[in-house]
Amino acid sequence: GILKSSTLRHLSLEFCRIGDQGLEILCKGLKQSQHINSVNLSGCSLSARGAESLAAVIKHQGMQRHNEAWRDSLRYRRPDLDRMSGLRRITANANPMLGDEGARAFAEVLKDDLWLK
Template sequence: RRIPAIRSKDLTGQLCKALKGCLSISDVLKNLELQGLLLRERDLILLTKGLAIASSLESVSLAHCPIGDKGLETICQSVKNSATIRHVNFTGCSLTWRGAEHVANVLKHQAMRRHSEAWAESLRYRRPDLDCMSGLRRITFNCNMLVGDRGASAFADCLGEDLWLKALDLQQCGISNEGARSLLDALQTNTTLVVLDIRKNPLIDHITMKNIIERVLMNGNSSNSEYKWLASPSSKDTLKSR
């Protein structure tokens, strides 16, 4: 059986090279979506170089591209320093708890940078506008069953004091009560997160899930948030991610 042309090494390499060129010159491209492509290390390095110099990009989706933890670590090198990227979608990317740790480290890095910016603003007797600061606002990590409780704990560690992330999607991530409780503990001090989606994790009991959902709904009760709850992945999407 012949390999589809779009999955060949040459074509994915040419595609990522072209995207790098486009990202380096475009000041209007806001969303980049690559779905189900077999991206190799050299492809991801090219893509990362493009992301690092993109001036207008707000959303990056690599849904169902099996990049694994190592590939995600490569992508995170440019995401963490981006002044414009606000949403990343790594649904079904063959990620484990290590991938969750890579993204959690991005959140910690960005939080430190924004705290410095806020401090500088306060020294000028200005009130910092948190919503205008750069950094991630939504992380979609659905359908990565090996994230598990250790991955949930990695996210929880940086959520407790985070003032910027608005939505974290963790459907079908192999999380049990242990991981859910660490997330619930983080919500005791986090008043910013308005979506923490742990549905489709059957090892989480109903009461714990209800407590988490109620808590984030309380955070978002002031207005109609631009951050919506995503539809549950279909069974077809789940099979794709395996």
């Protein structure tokens, strides 16, 4: 799966219509992925439920990056932010069912994330 791939950096499922159930399965792998930097979920028929699954991944990876930055700052005095693993970009255009509730889920988790666009 995607966890075993060390070369996969960008994952595009644009207009694959995986829906919330497919995204939940994908999120299980993304949560632990060290190598995937960007994911395109445009037109994947996602709703607010899918946004919450993705928000959980963002939060989990954010905590991992904070821990890694703290550890590096102790060891090297200054963390190398460009070397941090995890998602850097998520694209979720053309998913009208995300609605306000999905936007709120993203906004809540992204307000403290310094790495993700």
